[in-house]
Amino acid sequence: MTNALKKRKIAVLGSRSVGKSSLVKQFIENHFMDSYYPTIESTFAKSVSYNGVEYDCHIIDTAGQDEYSPINAQYAIGIHGYVLVYSITSKNSFDMIQTVYDKIIDFCGLTDIPCVIVGSKCDLSSSRQVDMQEGLKLANRNNCAFVETSAKNDINVAKVFELCLQEIEKRTAPNQGDQAPSKGCQIM
Numbered sequence: 001m002t003n004a005l006k007k008r009k010i011a012v013l014g015s016r017s018v019g020k021s022s023l024v025k026q027f028i029e030n031h032f033m034d035s036y037y038p039t040i041e042s043t044f045a046k047s048v049s050y051n052g053v054e055y056d057c058h059i060i061d062t063a064g065q066d067e068y069s070p071i072n073a074q075y076a077i078g079i080h081g082y083v084l085v086y087s088i089t090s091k092n093s094f095d096m097i098q099t100v101y102d103k104i105i106d107f108c109g110l111t112d113i114p115c116v117i118v119g120s121k122c123d124l125s126s127s128r129q130v131d132m133q134e135g136l137k138l139a140n141r142n143n144c145a146f147v148e149t150s151a152k153n154d155i156n157v158a159k160v161f162e163l164c165l166q167e168i169e170k171r172t173a174p175n176q177g178d179q180a181p182s183k184g185c186q187i188m
C-alpha cells in the first residue's frame, strides 16, 4: 500500500461553541484554552497510528453549523470520516447532530457514513443537559461510534480519532480494498 492511500480526511462538524476547535487543538497541539475564538475553517495534519498502520490524518475544523447552514461540498466530497460534536451542556447542540448527519447523508447520496458522535465538555457534568444514554442511543440509531470527551481535561480526545479511523476502515477493508465507492463522496 502506498502512503497516498493511507491519507484520511476527517471533518469535524457541530453547532457553534461546542468545543470543536478545542478538541482538535488538544489532539494536535496538546493544549487547551478557556478563551473562545469562532472558527472560519482550519485544517490540521497529524500522523496517527491505528492497528499497526500509520495514517496521515487531515482534520478539518469547520465553522459552527445551525439548522440553516448548507453542507458545503468541501465537507462532503473527498472526506473519509466525520466527527459530529455536541456539548453535553446544550440540548440544542445535541438536536443539531441528527440534522447535520441527515444533511451529509443526503448530500453524499449514501445510507451510511463513517462517523463518530462526540458529547464534549464532560468535565461540566453539573451543567449536563444530555444524558450519556441519549448520546449512545442516537449513535446506535445512526450506526455511528460514540464517546464523551473533555478537551479541557484531555479525556478521550485521542479516542475520537481512533474511533473515526476504525469506522472508516470498517467500511473500506478488506474485500472492498482501498477503492472509492462508485457512488458517494469517498474520493481517495
Ligand SMILES: Nc1nc2c(ncn2[C@@H]2O[C@H](COP(=O)(O)OP(=O)(O)OP(=O)(O)O)[C@@H](O)[C@H]2O)c(=O)[nH]1
Binding pocket: 015, 016, 017, 018, 019, 020, 021, 022, 023, 033, 034, 035, 036, 037, 038, 039, 040, 062, 063, 064, 065, 120, 121, 122, 123, 124, 149, 150, 151, 152, 153
Ligand atoms: N469546560 C470545558 N470547556 C470547553 C471544553 N471544550 C471547549 N470548551 C470551551 O468552550 C468554548 C468554545 O470552544 P471552541 O473550541 O472554540 O468551540 P467551537 O465548536 O470550535 O466553536 P465555533 O468555532 O464557533 O464553531 C471555549 O470557551 C472553550 O474554552 C471542554 O472540554 N470543557
